Amino acid sequence: MTGVAGALEATGFQRAFAQQGQQLLVVQWGAAWIDVSRKIVAGYEPKTGDRITWETHAGGAMAIVAKIKPVWPHVSYNLISGWDPTFRAMINEGWVEPVSLDEMPALKDIPPVFFQKDKAGRLMTTPLSTSGAFWGYRTDLVDKPIESIEQLLEPRFKGKLCVPFPVNLTGLLMLTLAVQRGGNERNMEPGWTFLKELAEKGQIGRVINNNSEFINAMSSGETSVAFFNIGAWTQVRKRFPVKILSRLKDNKGFLFNEGFAVIKGNDPAKIASAKRLANYFATAPINEQYNWPLGEGPTNPNAKANPEVADVFYKPDELSKYAYIADFEYMSAQVDGYAKRWEQEIAPLIRKA
Amino acid sequence: MRLSRVHRLLLAPALAILVALLVAPIVLMAVESFRPYIPGRVGSGAGWTLFNYAELISPAYAFYFWDTFRIGFIVSVLAVLLGVPIAWHAARTRRHAVRVFIFGLLIGLLFLSLIAKLYAIQMTWGASGPLTFFGRLIGIPVSSPRYAEVQVFIGLLHFVLPVATLMLIGTFQNINPQLELAAESLGAPRYDVASTITLPLAMPGLLAAFMICFAMCISNFVVPLILGRGVVLFTTNLMYTRFSDVANYPSGAAIGIVMLVLALGVVYALTVLVRTLFAEDLRP
Numbered sequence: 001m002t003g004v005a006g007a008l009e010a011t012g013f014q015r016a017f018a019q020q021g022q023q024l025l026v027v028q029w030g031a032a033w034i035d036v037s038r039k040i041v042a043g044y045e046p047k048t049g050d051r052i053t054w055e056t057h058a059g060g061a062m063a064i065v066a067k068i069k070p071v072w073p074h075v076s077y078n079l080i081s082g083w084d085p086t087f088r089a090m091i092n093e094g095w096v097e098p099v100s101l102d103e104m105p106a107l108k109d110i111p112p113v114f115f116q117k118d119k120a121g122r123l124m125t126t127p128l129s130t131s132g133a134f135w136g137y138r139t140d141l142v143d144k145p146i147e148s149i150e151q152l153l154e155p156r157f158k159g160k161l162c163v164p165f166p167v168n169l170t171g172l173l174m175l176t177l178a179v180q181r182g183g184n185e186r187n188m189e190p191g192w193t194f195l196k197e198l199a200e201k202g203q204i205g206r207v208i209n210n211n212s213e214f215i216n217a218m219s220s221g222e223t224s225v226a227f228f229n230i231g232a233w234t235q236v237r238k239r240f241p242v243k244i245l246s247r248l249k250d251n252k253g254f255l256f257n258e259g260f261a262v263i264k265g266n267d268p269a270k271i272a273s274a275k276r277l278a279n280y281f282a283t284a285p286i287n288e289q290y291n292w293p294l295g296e297g298p299t300n301p302n303a304k305a306n307p308e309v310a311d312v313f314y315k316p317d318e319l320s321k322y323a324y325i326a327d328f329e330y331m332s333a334q335v336d337g338y339a340k341r342w343e344q345e346i347a348p349l350i351r352k353a
Numbered sequence: 354m355r356l357s358r359v360h361r362l363l364l365a366p367a368l369a370i371l372v373a374l375l376v377a378p379i380v381l382m383a384v385e386s387f388r389p390y391i392p393g394r395v396g397s398g399a400g401w402t403l404f405n406y407a408e409l410i411s412p413a414y415a416f417y418f419w420d421t422f423r424i425g426f427i428v429s430v431l432a433v434l435l436g437v438p439i440a441w442h443a444a445r446t447r448r449h450a451v452r453v454f455i456f457g458l459l460i461g462l463l464f465l466s467l468i469a470k471l472y473a474i475q476m477t478w479g480a481s482g483p484l485t486f487f488g489r490l491i492g493i494p495v496s497s498p499r500y501a502e503v504q505v506f507i508g509l510l511h512f513v514l515p516v517a518t519l520m521l522i523g524t525f526q527n528i529n530p531q532l533e534l535a536a537e538s539l540g541a542p543r544y545d546v547a548s549t550i551t552l553p554l555a556m557p558g559l560l561a562a563f564m565i566c567f568a569m570c571i572s573n574f575v576v577p578l579i580l581g582r583g584v585v586l587f588t589t590n591l592m593y594t595r596f597s598d599v600a601n602y603p604s605g606a607a608i609g610i611v612m613l614v615l616a617l618g619v620v621y622a623l624t625v626l627v628r629t630l631f632a633e634d635l636r637p
Contacts, residue, residue: 067597069396089395335598336604343413351585
């Protein structure tokens with residue numbers, strides 16, 4: 001067989017076959033996500049003959065959902081990077097191709113709880129990262145340590161808070177503030193009250209829409225305290241001393257999964273190629289390479305996590321004490337309300353402060 | 354003037370494109386604005402509703418409309434005021450090199466990427482930029498929302514000033530310089546010539562430049578998105594959130610239709626005002 005393979009190689013047959021790979025359009029987040037993805041794919045394309053074209057998310061991941069809806073089923077995307085709430089929206093719309101352990105053997109290693117499933121129980125996503133949203137601050141810009149987010153009402157934080165627009169992170173900002181005051185995703189009123197207090201006092205200096213804005217705001221020193229995803233925090237941590245508040249006594253770290261969804265289409269060859277690419281990202285060495293610069297946890301248990309974020313993520317016995325996994329299916333249905341309430345009640349207070 | 358059959362046939366293709374690319378989308382948007390939105394789903398549901406308009410009656414949304422028009426109005430006035438001397442000089446100077454320099458600068462600014470300009474403004478005037486002292490100079494802390502508004506003003510001015518100036522160059526070139534020379538030769542001081550000869554004759558051009566700048570400002574989405582720091586929001590940003598982030602198309606469409614009606618109203622009111630104040634000078 002080796003001889004046959006070698007012969008095929010010598011005649012250029014394999015090269016010709018490899019060159020007949022598929023052209024795939026993949027949507028990925030910008031900043032470190034697209035950088036590491038390009039590096040991974042640089043080694044993948046020659047092996048398979050597939051050619052990957054990238055498109056970056058414009059703002060939050062939900063923006064791609066709004067982009068697909070008007071043109072469905074005439075969509076050119078083959079693979080979309082997303083996270084739990086986005087996947088739920090796409091699965092509910094019937095856009096996602098189911099995946100199976102037979103087609104994608106790398107998925108066998110991934111804990112079942114990380115997958116998003118449809119109503120029939122079929123696996124619908126390729127989880128690549130365990131991530132979370134946390135409060136954190138730059139220790140070089142904050143004089144005394146922060147031990148509770150109640151301290152964010154102090155005058156020293158006036159104009160220094162960087163928070164995501166409520167649609168970003170599907171309302172996790174309101175949830176963390178609600179949890180602080182005894183609420184949860186179905187009782188967000190305490191969170192809105194806390195948010196109004198922060199807005200009235202002028203604590204909020206910047207409202208961000210994406211990773212790049214967060215990285216700019218925190219790197220420039222314009223703001224010093226923020227609530228955002230660990231992937232973006234990792235980019236700031238590379239250059240500045242940052243303390244991630246993942247073990248607060250009176251609040252939580254909000255965990256979620258990111259990964260790929262294969263989009264339905266008419267071309268079985270492209271769907272097969274998209275699954276092959278997603279499977280490649282889920283293999284242990286590539287999953288490790290992918291998550292290392294992002295500072296997120298790999299989903300493949302055989303992949304090593306970046307030790308630089310070991311202080312952030314939880315050991316199994318810490319999960320119940322410090323971690324919170326939100327009901328994203330419920331929260332996804334509330335984002336319109338979150339956005340409107342922000343516009344009507346919070347944004348005017350921030351402007352007047 | 355009645356159009357002949359030939360004229361109508363020649364106009365038909367352009368009209369068809371106008372209807373297809375401009376009128377039809379607006380009509381579809383208007384229809385969409387009366388549809389209900391189902392939370393958790395993408396786009397609109399079946400049936401009809403006035404809810405999308407009813408929720409805009411809130412004082413908070415009145416503020417967004419007011420803010421958008423207020424900032425757009427002020428920037429447009431500033432663009433015309435700043436553009437007039439540059440345009441007049443470009444139109445009247447006898448030095449070819451100066452005219453070429455002004456044209457080159459204005460056209461170069463137009464060709465320069467708006468995104469690049471906005472990030473340059475953010476880095477220069479922002480919290481850690483070299484011109485941060487400007488905030489202290491005008492008594493506004495750089496981390497405050499008011500300073501974000503100042504940056505939006507600067508960004509919009511950067512965007513519309515070249516357009517206004519180029520339009521006004523054409524306006525001043527169309528005013529016969531002999532009229533100004535004649536007035537000066539009769540003893541009128543320069544400021545009198547400007548206010549009684551040049552300005553009234555330039556009024557249609559000034560109004561056109563203002564309207565173009567105003568339309569560009571109130572429809573701008575990128576400048577408040579990048580420089581507004583998430584605290585200065587135009588109605589265009591609200592629409593973007595509806596269409597892109599939340600997929601609530603009906604609400605976004607309702608905001609768009611209200612903006613269109615208000616903008617047309619403002620343009621009509623300003624046109625009537627100017628025509629009333631300068632009726633004599635605008636008469637052909």
